[in-house]
Amino acid sequence: MSLPDDAVVLVIGDVAGHDIEAAAAMGQLRSVVRAFAADLHDPGEVLSRVDRIVDSMRIGRVASLTYSILTPIDGGGDWELRYSRAGHLPGLLISDGEVRQLDGAGGRLVGFGATTRQSATERLRPGDVLVLYTDGLVERRDRPAAAPGPGCTDRGARSGRGPRCGDGRGTPRSRTRRIPRG
Numbered sequence: 001m002s003l004p005d006d007a008v009v010l011v012i013g014d015v016a017g018h019d020i021e022a023a024a025a026m027g028q029l030r031s032v033v034r035a036f037a038a039d040l041h042d043p044g045e046v047l048s049r050v051d052r053i054v055d056s057m058r059i060g061r062v063a064s065l066t067y068s069i070l071t072p073i074d075g076g077g078d079w080e081l082r083y084s085r086a087g088h089l090p091g092l093l094i095s096d097g098e099v100r101q102l103d104g105a106g107g108r109l110v111g112f113g114a115t116t117r118q119s120a121t122e123r124l125r126p127g128d129v130l131v132l133y134t135d136g137l138v139e140r141r142d143r144p145a146a147a148p149g150p151g152c153t154d155r156g157a158r159s160g161r162g163p164r165c166g167d168g169r170g171t172p173r174s175r176t177r178r179i180p181r182g
Contacts, residue, residue, distance in 0.1 A: 006072050009037050013065035013088065013110075014134040025061040029054065029110065033067065043067045043084035044105060044119035051086070054111040063110040064088035066132060070124070079124040084117050086110045093122060094129040 003009060011033055015026045032053050036046045046067050054063075068083035068091075083091070083102065087109035091102040104120030124130060 003037070003041065003069070007041070008070045010068040010070060010132060011037075011065065012132045012134060013063055016062040022061055025059045025063065028057065028059060029063055029065070032057075033065070037067075041069065042119055043069060043082050044117040047084045047086050047107070047110070047117040048115065050110060051112075051117070052114045055113055059111055061111075065110050066091065068132070073123070077126045081122045081124050081130065082119050083122075084119045086117070089133060089135060091133075092129075092131040093124070094131065095125065095127075 011030075013026065013029060015022045015029070029050070032050050033046065036049045040046045040049065047065065050065070050067075064085075064087040066083060066085045066088040068081060071080045071082070072078075073080055081102075084105040084107070085103075086107050090106070093100050093102055102120070102122060105118045107115065107117050
């Protein structure tokens, strides 16, 4: 979703379950997030408002969500990333061959009552790779879900040839595109 001033909203979320109720809950969450995104420009405030509305809607599913805004910084092609997480897995930032988890501004899952959420900020430079993912990338049906291991977030992400993550669909880097240069 695009905002004024060439800002771009990135949202990734996951609702527990794989049935029609989970799909309906995700649709409701999507509508609530879009409604607030048009008027609010702080990710923490957006998720705080989402919490209040979802609490009153009594959606019967647990959901995680990361709400991010990318805003171009004048000159040089850098971008500011502001984000807030509601129980969602941390994003990854691959910059200069190093992989870092974006684990700031975390909080509990969506729908567990109204709360004040925080926002975190990162600077993205041309050539950086931002990876946002759901547990579908790292979980396997034959074992419990876990956060991606070092082979996935470090060596594999840097080289694009490292150990496969979770379901065998590739490393995070092989499923992303670089931040545009210039």
